[in-house]
Amino acid sequence: MNYADVDRDLRDFLMSFNPAGEAKEYKYSRALNAINSRQSRLLIIELDDLICHLKNKDLVNCIMGNAMHFLVTFDAIASDMLEEMDSCSSSSSDVLDELQRQRKNQMASKHGDAAKEGFPPALLRRHETLLLPPSSCEIGSLRGLRAPDIGSLVKVRGIVTRASDVKPLVEVITYTCESCGCELYHDVSKRKDYLPLSKCTSEQCNTTRTSGQLFAQTRGSKFIKYQELRLQELPSHVPVGHVPRSLSAHCRGELTRRCAPGDTVTICGIFLPQKLGGVQGPKTGLISDTFLEVMAIDKDKQTYNEMEESQKTDTLIDEIADSPDAYSRLARSIAPEIFGHDDVKRALLLQLVGGVTRMLGDGVRLRGDINICLMGDPGVAKSQLLKSIATISPRGVYTTGKGSSGVGLTAAIVRDTATSEMSLEGGALVLADCGVCCIDEFDKMDEHDRTAIHEVMEQQTVSIAKAGITTTLNARTAVLAAANPLYGRYNVKKSLSDNINLPNSLLSRFDLLFLLLDRPEVEADVALARHVTHVHRFLTNPELDFKPYDSSFIRQYVAQSRQFEPIVPSHLSNRIVDSYVDRRQAAAEHGQVAATPRQLLSILRLSQALARLRFDDAVNQDDINEASRLTDISKASLDHHGIPVQVTDPKSKAFSVLCDYASQSGSQSLSLQKVKDVAIKHAIREHDLMGMLQEYEELGVLYMSADYTRIDFC
Numbered sequence: 006m007n008y009a010d011v012d013r014d015l016r017d018f019l020m021s022f023n024p025a026g027e028a029k030e031y032k033y034s035r036a037l038n039a040i041n042s043r044q045s046r047l048l049i050i051e052l053d054d055l056i057c058h059l060k061n062k063d064l065v066n067c068i069m070g071n072a073m074h075f076l077v078t079f080d081a082i083a084s085d086m087l088e089e090m091d092s093c094s095s096s097s098s099d100v101l102d103e104l105q106r107q108r109k110n111q112m113a114s115k116h117g118d119a120a121k122e123g124f125p126p127a128l129l130r131r132h133e134t135l136l137l138p139p140s141s142c143e144i145g146s147l148r149g150l151r152a153p154d155i156g157s158l159v160k161v162r163g164i165v166t167r168a169s170d171v172k173p174l175v176e177v178i179t180y181t182c183e184s185c186g187c188e189l190y191h192d193v194s195k196r197k198d199y200l201p202l203s204k205c206t207s208e209q210c211n212t213t214r215t216s217g218q219l220f221a222q223t224r225g226s227k228f229i230k231y232q233e234l235r236l237q238e239l240p241s242h243v244p245v246g247h248v249p250r251s252l253s254a255h256c257r258g259e260l261t262r263r264c265a266p267g268d269t270v271t272i273c274g275i276f277l278p279q280k281l282g283g284v285q286g287p288k289t290g291l292i293s294d295t296f297l298e299v300m301a302i303d304k305d306k307q308t309y310n311e312m313e314e315s316q317k318t319d320t321l322i323d324e325i326a327d328s329p330d331a332y333s334r335l336a337r338s339i340a341p342e343i344f345g346h347d348d349v350k351r352a353l354l355l356q357l358v359g360g361v362t363r364m365l366g367d368g369v370r371l372r373g374d375i376n377i378c379l380m381g382d383p384g385v386a387k388s389q390l391l392k393s394i395a396t397i398s399p400r401g402v403y404t405t406g407k408g409s410s411g412v413g414l415t416a417a418i419v420r421d422t423a424t425s426e427m428s429l430e431g432g433a434l435v436l437a438d439c440g441v442c443c444i445d446e447f448d449k450m451d452e453h454d455r456t457a458i459h460e461v462m463e464q465q466t467v468s469i470a471k472a473g474i475t476t477t478l479n480a481r482t483a484v485l486a487a488a489n490p491l492y493g494r495y496n497v498k499k500s501l502s503d504n505i506n507l508p509n510s511l512l513s514r515f516d517l518l519f520l521l522l523d524r525p526e527v528e529a530d531v532a533l534a535r536h537v538t539h540v541h542r543f544l545t546n547p548e549l550d551f552k553p554y555d556s557s558f559i560r561q562y563v564a565q566s567r568q569f570e571p572i573v574p575s576h577l578s579n580r581i582v583d584s585y586v587d588r589r590q591a592a593a594e595h596g597q598v599a600a601t602p603r604q605l606l607s608i609l610r611l612s613q614a615l616a617r618l619r620f621d622d623a624v625n626q627d628d629i630n631e632a633s634r635l636t637d638i639s640k641a642s643l644d645h646h647g648i649p650v651q652v653t654d655p656k657s658k659a660f661s662v663l664c665d666y667a668s669q670s671g672s673q674s675l676s677l678q679k680v681k682d683v684a685i686k687h688a689i690r691e692h693d694l695m696g697m698l699q700e701y702e703e704l705g706v707l708y709m710s711a712d713y714t715r716i717d718f719c
Contacts, residue, residue: 014059015075016082019050022058037083040132041090047259048083049301051137065139072136072158072275073298080134084126104225108188125192128177128227133258135300138273146242147250150295154276158300162271166251167235167430171261178202179225184217185209188225197280232261236272236297254297263302267400267436273301306399308439309564318561325562326620332631335562335618338553340393341546343386344536345529348638352377352517353394355635356441356483357563358617360610361570372465374483375610376514378447380505381521382494387487391443394485397556400440404433406450406488414444415457415480418472427472434461437482448488448506455511458484462514486515495522516607517639571616573609573624581608581629608632655693659684660701663716673718677709680716 019033032054039045052065068075108124138158145161176194180202181187187207193199205217234254243249254272256263264270274297325331336351352375360373379387395401404414414432434442444450444458461467467478490496491506505512512518539547546553554562573581585605611632612624666683667675684694698716702708707718 011064012078012082014061014064015078016086018055018058019079019082019086022054024054037086037090041087043131046131046133048079048132048134049137050079050134052139053137056139068136069138069142069158071156073156073277076134076136076275079136080130081126083132083134084130087132125177125190127192127194128190135260136273136275137301144271147236147238147252148242148244150252150276155278155295157276158273159276159297160271160273161236161252161297162269162305163236163238163252165234165264165266165268165270166237168264168266169233171230171232173228174231174257175226175228177227179222180205180219181222181225182207182210182217182219184213184215188222189219229258230261232256234264234299236270239269252295252297254299256299256302260299260302264304266431267402269305271303271305272297272299274299306560308399309560309567312561312564314561314565318558319565321558322562322565326618332615332618334551335554335559337549338555338559339397340386340390341549341553342540343389343393344533346386346390346521348635349379349390349519349521352519352635352639353390353485354618355611355614356485357394357398357559358566358614359483360613362481370465371606372463372481373610373613374465374481375516375607375614376462376484377486378512378515378518379485379487379521380490380518382523383489385521385523387521388445391445391485391487394441395443397559398437398441399560400437400482401443402433402437402440403443403445406444406446406448406455409433409444409450410454414454415461415467416469416478418469418474427474429469429474429476429478431478432467434458434480434482434484435467435478438479439481440483442482442484444484444486446488447486448491459511459514462511484515495520513601513603516603516610517635519639566617566620569617569620569622571613571622571624573612577624577626577629580626581605584608584629584633604636608636611635655689656697656700659689659694659697662689663697667718675716677714677716 019037020031021034022032024032033048033050036045036048040048052068055068056062056065136158138160142158142160145159147161147163150159150161176192178191178193178199178201180189180191182189182205185205185207187205187209189202189205189207191199191202201221202219205219210217232255234256235251236254237251238249240249254274277296277298278293279296280293325334328334332351332354336347336354339350339353356375356377359375362373363371365371379390381387392403395403412432414434416432416435417430418427419430420427433444457467461480461482462484465479465481467480469476469478488505488507490504492504495504536547585608588604608629609632612628615628615631616622616624662684663675663680666680667673681691681694684691698707698709705719707716709716
C-alpha cells in the first residue's frame with residue numbers, strides 16, 4: 006500500500022465528499038467550518054461514506070484493522086485543513102484562542118518564522134476525530150474479542166457496571182523557566198505516565214550554561230475530559246458454566262457522561278493493549294491488559310426523557326389515546342404469551358406509568374411510583390411477568406432474593422483501581438433509578454437484607470454511612486416483587502398472615518398485593534393448555550382481536566404519558582375521603598385489617614396513572630372507580646376466593662404455633678423463652694400461651710420443668 010496515495014485520497018474525501026441528493030453540500034467541509042467557528046468540537050468520520058466515495062472496500066478493511074494509525078492520519082489532515090481556513094472571528098474565540106494568539110505573537114517577536122514549530126500539534130488542536138465502523142460491521146460480544154482484533158475498530162455490546170468520575174487528563178504540560186522566562190511544552194498525549202522536565206533546553210540557557218528551575222503552568226497546559234467505564238458482557242452472551250467477562254473502556258472529551266451504570270450500550274472503539282504501570286507493573290512482567298478506546302456510545306434503551314419522537318409514532322399514539330379501549334389494549338400487550346392475569350397486567354401498566362411525585366415546601370417528598378407484590382403458587386408465570394416488565398422499562402433491573410444481599414441491592418463501598426480511593430458502587434435499586442426493580446423470590450431473602458428495602462420503598466433514597474462516606478443516594482424506583490407462600494403453596498386453611506412470611510411493615514408499603522392461586526377448573530385448564538401448546542408450536546401468542554404493541558411502542562406511549570401531571574379536583578377529593586372512611590369502618594366491623602393511609606395514597610397514585618394514560622391533566626370519577634376496583638380486586642384475591650377459614654380459639658392457635666416451632670427445630674425439648682418470642686410474632690398473648698401450657702399439661706400432652714424454663718413433649 007502506498008501511504009502517500011492513501012493520504013491524498015483521504016484528503017480528497019474530506020474536502021469533496023458530497024452525500025447523494027445534496028447539491029454542493031460537502032459534509033465534512035461543513036463539519037470543519039463548524040469546528041473552525043467554535044460551534045462544534047467533533048469530527049465524526051463514517052466509513053460508510055468512505056466506501057460510497059472511493060468504492061474501495063480494501064482500504065476500509067485496512068482502516069478497520071489499523072484504526073489508530075488512520076485515526077492519526079485523519080486527525081493530521083483535518084488539522085491541516087483547519088489551518089488553511091480563515092481564523093475564527095474575535096466574537097467566537099474563547100480564552101484558549103486568546104492565550105494561543107498572545108503566545109504566537111511573543112514567540113514570533115523572539116524567534117521569527119520558527120515560532121510556529123515550537124508549539125506541539127496537540128496544543129493547537131481544537132477538535133476530536135472519531136471513526137465509525139461501517140453499518141455492515143456486526144455487533145460482537147466481549148468474549149469474542151481475540152488477539153487478531155488488537156488495533157482494530159470493533160463494535161461490542163454490554164452492560165455498564167461502573168463509571169468513574171470525569172477527571173481532567175493532561176495532554177500538553179507547559180513549563181516556565183525562572184531564569185530565561187522561556188516556555189517549554191511537553192507533549193504527553195500518547196503516554197500513560199511521564200517524568201516532569203527538570204532542565205531548560207532553551208537557546209538562552211544553553212548559551213549561558215544555566216539550568217533554570219522549571220515551573221509547571223496549569224493555565225497554560227491543555228487538559229481534556231476523561232472517564233473510564235467498566236463494561237460487562239450480557240447474560241445472553243455468557244456460555245453455560247462460565248462467568249461474565251468485563252473490559253475497560255476509556256472515554257475522552259465529548260464522549261464522557263454519555264451513559265450511567267446499569268445502561269445496556271453498544272460501544273464502537275479501538276481494541277488496544279495497555280501495559281500495567283505503578284505498583285502492578287513489576288509484578289505482571291510482560292503481560293499487558295486490554296481496553297477499548299471509545300469512538301461512539303449508543304444506548305440500547307433510552308430513558309423516557311431521552312426518547313426521540315417521530316411523526317408516525319406520534320400519530321399512532323394520538324389515535325390510541327383517543328380510543329376508549331386504549332387502557333385494555335396496552336395492558337394486554339404486556340407479555341401476550343402469558344395466559345390470563347388481565348387485572349395484574351393492568352396494574353403493571355399503571356406501574357410503568359406511575360403517579361405524580363409531589364415536592365412540598367418544607368422538602369417532604371411524596372412518592373409517585375407504584376409498588377406491586379405478586380404472591381402465589383408456583384407455575385403461575387410470576388417470574389415471566391417480572392422479566393417482561395424489566396424488558397419494557399428503560400431502566401429495568403431484574404434480580405432474585407436469594408442471590409441478592411442488602412449491599413447488592415443498595416450500595417457497596419469499593420476501592421477504585423485507578424486512584425485507590427474508596428468509592429460508592431450502586432446496587433440494583435440505585436441502578437434502577439427512574440425505572441423498575443424486579444425482585445424475584447422475595448420471600449427467600451434474609452430478614453437483615455430485606456430491611457434495606459424499607460427506606461427505598463417509601464422514602465426512595467439509600468442512606469449510606471460506611472468507611473468514612475456519609476451520603477444519600479437516589480433510588481426513585483418502583484419495586485415489583487414476586488414471592489411464594491410460606492409452605493410453597495397457599496394453604497387455604499390458614500390465615501393470610503400465616504401464609505405470607507413477610508412483616509406487615511413491608512407489606513403496607515406495597516400499593517397492590519395480588520394473590521395468584523393455581524386452582525383446578527376444567528374450562529380454565531383447557532384454555533390455558535391450548536394457549537401454552539399454541540405458543541410452543543408457533544412461537545407466538547394466539548391471535549387477539551387486535552395486534553399487540555411491541556415493547557418499544559409501549560415505552561414511547563409511556564414516555565409521552567409521563568409528561569402530564571394530573572391533579573385531583575376538589576369535588577372528587579370529598580368522595581375519596583368518604584370512600585376511605587367507609588372502607589375503614591367496614592373493615593373494623595368484619596374484624597379485618599383496617600385500611601391504612603398508605604392505601605389512600607395508593608388510590609391517588611393509581612388514579613393519576615390512569616389520567617396520564619388518557620393524556621389528561623385532571624383525574625375524573627372513572628379513574629377513581631378503576632383505582633378502587635383494582636384495590637378491591639387485590640384485596641379480594643387475598644380472601645381465599647370464597648373459601649372459609651377455620652376459626653380457632655387463642656389456645657388452639659397457640660398450640661398449633663408450638664407444634665410448628667417444635668417441628669422446625671426438630672427437638673422435643675423447647676426453651677420457654679424462645680416459645681414466648683415465637684408466640685409474640687404470631688400475635689399470641691402471654692396469658693393465652695400460659696393457659697394453653699397449663700391445660701395441655703393436665704391432659705398429659707406435655708409437661709413443664711420445675712423451674713418453668715423448659716417444655717417437654719410426652
